[in-house]
Amino acid sequence: MTRRARSAQVLLTAGLLLAVAAPSPGAGAGAPAPQSVEGAFDAPAPADTAGSGALAGGAAAASALPEVKIQETAAQIGTRLRCPLCRNQSVTESPSRIARGMQAEIRQLLREGMTPDEVEAYFVDAYGPWILLNPPADGMGLVVYVVPPLIFLGGGLFLFLRLRAARSAA
Amino acid sequence: MVWLGPVAVLVSLLLLLRWGLTRDVQTLPSALVGKPAPQFNLATLYVPADSLALADLEGRVTLVNFWASWCIPCVHEHPVLTHVTETWGQDSVALVGILFQDSPENGKRFMEQYGGDWPLLTDNGSTTAISYGMYGVPETFFIGADGVVARRHAGAVTWDLVESTVDSLLRARRDLGSQ
Numbered sequence: 001m002t003r004r005a006r007s008a009q010v011l012l013t014a015g016l017l018l019a020v021a022a023p024s025p026g027a028g029a030g031a032p033a034p035q036s037v038e039g040a041f042d043a044p045a046p047a048d049t050a051g052s053g054a055l056a057g058g059a060a061a062a063s064a065l066p067e068v069k070i071q072e073t074a075a076q077i078g079t080r081l082r083c084p085l086c087r088n089q090s091v092t093e094s095p096s097r098i099a100r101g102m103q104a105e106i107r108q109l110l111r112e113g114m115t116p117d118e119v120e121a122y123f124v125d126a127y128g129p130w131i132l133l134n135p136p137a138d139g140m141g142l143v144v145y146v147v148p149p150l151i152f153l154g155g156g157l158f159l160f161l162r163l164r165a166a167r168s169a170a
Numbered sequence: 171m172v173w174l175g176p177v178a179v180l181v182s183l184l185l186l187l188r189w190g191l192t193r194d195v196q197t198l199p200s201a202l203v204g205k206p207a208p209q210f211n212l213a214t215l216y217v218p219a220d221s222l223a224l225a226d227l228e229g230r231v232t233l234v235n236f237w238a239s240w241c242i243p244c245v246h247e248h249p250v251l252t253h254v255t256e257t258w259g260q261d262s263v264a265l266v267g268i269l270f271q272d273s274p275e276n277g278k279r280f281m282e283q284y285g286g287d288w289p290l291l292t293d294n295g296s297t298t299a300i301s302y303g304m305y306g307v308p309e310t311f312f313i314g315a316d317g318v319v320a321r322r323h324a325g326a327v328t329w330d331l332v333e334s335t336v337d338s339l340l341r342a343r344r345d346l347g348s349q
Contacts, residue, residue: 080298083307097271098304108297126208126303128201151179158176 057100065110074106077116081106082133090133200311200322201303207234207313208301212291215269215277222289224313228262229269231339232313233332236299238272239280241307246286247326254332255288262343263336270292270307312336315343 066072078092091099091106102123123131126161135141138158171339202208211223224232235251237244254265265288269277274292282289293299302311312335314322321335 082305098296098299098306101271102300104295105297105300122203123300125205126201126301131303154179155176167235 019101021029029050036057043154070110073110073116074103077119079104081118084127084131088133179242182328196314198293198324200319201265202267202311202319203322207232207311207319209296210237210268210291210293210298210301212268212293212298213288213345215274215281215292218274222266222291224266224317227266228317229315230260230262230263230264231258231264231315231336231343233336234311234313235267235307235327236302236304236307237267237271238270238307239276240272241270243326244280244308246283247308247310247328248286250327250332252284252286254336255286258340259334260288262340265289266291268298270299270304271296312339314339315346 038091063098075092078099079090083089083090083091083094083096083102085096085098086094089099091102093099106119109122110116113123120132128139130135137145207224209224211221211225214220214222224234233251233254251265251267252265259261267288267290269290269292272334277290277292296304302309308324308326310327311319312323314320320339323331
């Protein structure tokens with residue numbers, strides 16, 4: 001193999017490894033496929049006044065947050081939650097009715113006095129950790145954070161060794 | 171030989187991706203299984219002033235079925251649900267349908283067309299659906315007499331699945347009663 005061909009081969013390998021190692025936001029555990037098609041219904045849009053299923057039957061403390069802050073915080077929480085009917089789209093970004101319903105539920109839970117962490121925990125309780133776009137850095141979720149840097153380092157080491165071998169062969 | 175390492179890594183990752191992308195949503199366990207079922211108190215489809223709460227069904231094996239008139243698998247599973255009410259009395263096995271993202275008019279038309287007589291509820295804002303961690307209709311939650319979610323099934327239920335699950339929950343209910 002010529003020196004140029006070997007260098008090209010090394011660069012191709014490095015490119016492949018970088019492509020694989022590149023982190024993908026929200027690419028956590030296998031996402032379930034959407035179950036049904038939305039849009040073929042004409043029910044009223046989710047209302048913020050709807051009672052929360054989480055707090056049904058229980059008294060809840062009202063939030064001291066002003067409405068503008070609740071809207072802002074809800075939008076931020078929505079960016080960290082996955083729309084259950086979409087592929088890697090957050091609740092805030094998705095126009096689907098279930099995502100709009102979840103956004104309304106987040107606002108309602110905040111109004112009832114839940115903290116952002118408690119709101120996230122509420123959705124994790126119902127859907128599992130899968131609902132978080134960024135999986136928690138423990139258990140299987142740790143793989144998402146540890147494997148890409150390891151592949152990157154391994155690729156770098158491989159590239160270094162190949163280049164060194166190519167140089168000494170020349 | 172030096173290629174073996176990267177190729178092995180690539181193949182492993184591709185296999186992992188393939189496994190992730192081909193997982194069946196119906197086999198994914200619900201985060202609620204083994205936990206107390208989320209409580210609800212919802213208006214009935216036919217008389218919105220009336221409501222039914224999960225607490226009203228305490229002590230019974232309860233099937234909470236999320237459905238919609240626009241959902242084709244809901245049509246397929248409808249005879250199974252009808253058979254549930256024909257096989258067991260509501261005092262031992264309660265079936266409750268919760269309309270998901272659909273208008274009450276469409277829900278009523280669906281029931282007129284396909285028949286069936288069990289409590290039907292509406293879920294304004296999908297708050298109950300969200301508290302159950304719903305992905306899409308149909309989804310059925312099997313709740314034991316102790317109020318704990320025993321099973322979640324996404325997609326149309328089959329009679330074999332319903333019968334075996336309900337039978338085992340009824341056995342557990344009898345054991346609970348004899349204690």
